[in-house]
Amino acid sequence: MDKAAVAARKRPRSMTVAAIVGVVFGLATLQSGGTVLFGSAEAQRAAGEIVPFVLWFNFLSGFAYVAAGVGLWRMTRWGFRLSAGLALAIAVIFALFGLHVAGGGAFEARTLYALILRLVVWVAIASGACYVYACPRWRSPAAGCP
Numbered sequence: 001m002d003k004a005a006v007a008a009r010k011r012p013r014s015m016t017v018a019a020i021v022g023v024v025f026g027l028a029t030l031q032s033g034g035t036v037l038f039g040s041a042e043a044q045r046a047a048g049e050i051v052p053f054v055l056w057f058n059f060l061s062g063f064a065y066v067a068a069g070v071g072l073w074r075m076t077r078w079g080f081r082l083s084a085g086l087a088l089a090i091a092v093i094f095a096l097f098g099l100h101v102a103g104g105g106a107f108e109a110r111t112l113y114a115l116i117l118r119l120v121v122w123v124a125i126a127s128g129a130c131y132v133y134a135c136p137r138w139r140s141p142a143a144g145c146p
Contacts, residue, residue: 026064037055050108080129
């Protein structure tokens with residue numbers, strides 16, 4: 001989609017919500033992950049049995065969440081692609097976390113819940129963005145598909 005086509009389109013309300021959710025989710029992820037990674041020893045103890053690769057992935061992905069939200073706000077195809085990539089990356093980390101747990105690795109239940117939440121949120125955002133930006137064949141040209 002070229003810039004003129006994007007400028008001519010009004011941002012769908014769903015993408016406004018998705019963009020805001022992405023940015024807020026990213027900022028919250030950076031704050032919570034940063035507190036555990038770089039905070040006091042007490043903050044690290046309070047986190048319990050962390051799974052380091054999950055913690056680092058979540059923290060670093062917070063930057064990508066914010067970027068994806070900005071991309072969706074600006075109605076860019078890269079925002080959609082980044083959202084889809086995030087959903088896929090979270091699914092991979094979830095699988096690796098499952099292997100960690102199956103192998104007897106220590107973990108906190110809240111890590112499982114946080115991964116489920118992240119996966120659901122980014123699959124929903126990516127699915128909505130796919131519908132709006134990727135123009136699947138089943139949408140009619142009358143629907144404003146670029």
